[in-house]
Amino acid sequence: MSEMSEKTRYTDEELEEFKAIIEEKLEKARSDYEMLRSNVMNSDGNDTDDTSPTFKVLEEGASTFSKEEAGRQALRLGQYIQKLQNALLRIKNKTYGIDRITGKLIPKERLRVVPHATLSVESKK
Numbered sequence: 727m728s729e730m731s732e733k734t735r736y737t738d739e740e741l742e743e744f745k746a747i748i749e750e751k752l753e754k755a756r757s758d759y760e761m762l763r764s765n766v767m768n769s770d771g772n773d774t775d776d777t778s779p780t781f782k783v784l785e786e787g788a789s790t791f792s793k794e795e796a797g798r799q800a801l802r803l804g805q806y807i808q809k810l811q812n813a814l815l816r817i818k819n820k821t822y823g824i825d826r827i828t829g830k831l832i833p834k835e836r837l838r839v840v841p842h843a844t845l846s847v848e849s850k851k
Contacts, residue, residue: 734829734831735820735823740823741820741822744837744841745814748841751810752810752811752814755803755807755810756807758803759803762799762800762803765796766796766797809842810841825844825846825849826849828848828849830846832844832845832846833846
């Protein structure tokens with residue numbers, strides 16, 4: 727029987743790799759979220775942290791899109807952060823990367839692009 731049984735979960739090394747990817751995305755999402763929130767909170771924007779280049783870009787963008795849009799974006803980011811946190815939990819439980827419909831492993835390529843995915847592309851259809 728040369729055929730290895732199909733892998734049912736990612737190895738701890740692989741999980742570590744995904745954990746690093748997720749933590750990086752989480753950090754960025756959190757800082758973007760904070761920026762959006764402070765942007766929505768004080769639209770007059772006369773405080774000191776509007777000197778950072780990223781904030782400038784966001785602020786110029788924010789003047790073109792409404793507070794409402796910024797709020798929607800903050801909401802989306804909040805949901806994204808939640809999904810990433812859930813993914814970290816699945817890594818901890820060693821259930822990460824397993825399609826919740828088929829129980830098969832989601833291909834690494836997909837997880838690298840969408841690290842919080844709980845479905846393979848096939849299951850999504």
